[in-house]
Amino acid sequence: MRHHSHLLQQGFTLIEVMVVIVIMGIMASLVVLNVGGVDQRKAMQAREVFLMDVQRLLREANDQSRILALDVRSATDVAPFSYNIQEYLTPVQQNTNSSTLQKWQNYSDFKTRFLPDQVAFQIESLSKSYPNALNRDLIEANAPKLIWLGNGEVKPVRIQFFFENREIGQPIEIDHLGKINAS
Numbered sequence: 001m002r003h004h005s006h007l008l009q010q011g012f013t014l015i016e017v018m019v020v021i022v023i024m025g026i027m028a029s030l031v032v033l034n035v036g037g038v039d040q041r042k043a044m045q046a047r048e049v050f051l052m053d054v055q056r057l058l059r060e061a062n063d064q065s066r067i068l069a070l071d072v073r074s075a076t077d078v079a080p081f082s083y084n085i086q087e088y089l090t091p092v093q094q095n096t097n098s099s100t101l102q103k104w105q106n107y108s109d110f111k112t113r114f115l116p117d118q119v120a121f122q123i124e125s126l127s128k129s130y131p132n133a134l135n136r137d138l139i140e141a142n143a144p145k146l147i148w149l150g151n152g153e154v155k156p157v158r159i160q161f162f163f164e165n166r167e168i169g170q171p172i173e174i175d176h177l178g179k180i181n182a183s
Helices: 014-064
Strands: 068-073 082-088 104-106 119-125 157-163 166-174
Touching: 014 068, 014 119, 014 157, 014 166, 068 104, 068 119
Parallel strands: none
Antiparallel strands: 068 082, 082 104, 119 157, 157 166
16 A cells, blocks of 8 residues: 655645745835835935025026026926026127017026936925016016026025925925025
C-alpha cells in the first residue's frame, strides 16, 4: 500500500497566500507614497522658485521704475502650466504715437518658467480700489492680477499652489507694498 501524502503537500496554504498578498500590498503602498512624495516635493520646489522670482521682480520694478506683470498660462494638452513676466510700455517708451500698439510686452530679462506636471497656481486679487491709479489699463478687469507698479506699489494678491488640484503649501500673500507673506 503506497502513501499519497506527498501529493497533498503541493501548493500553498491559505495563510501563506494571505501573508504574501499582505506583503505585496505593503510594498505597493510604499511605492505609491514615494511617487506622490516626489511630485509634491516638485510642487513645493516650484513654489520656492516662484517666491524667489516674485522677490526679484519687486526689486527690479522698483529699482528701474518698470511696470511689470505676471502673465500666467494654464496647462494645455501639449504644454505644462507656465508663467512669464510682461512689461507695460507706454507709447512714449516705445518711441511711437500709435495707440494701437501692444502695451504689454514680454519682459526680456525673464525667461518663461514651466511648472512640473500637474502643478499649477491660482491668483486671486485682494483689493479692488486704487484711488491713485491714473491708468485704466492697470486696473480694469482683464488687466493682469499681479502687477508691480514700479513706484513701490503692487496690486495685492493671494496665490495658492496646487498639485493635482490639491492645495500645496500655505497661500502666498503679496501686499500692496510687495511684501510677501508665505508663512
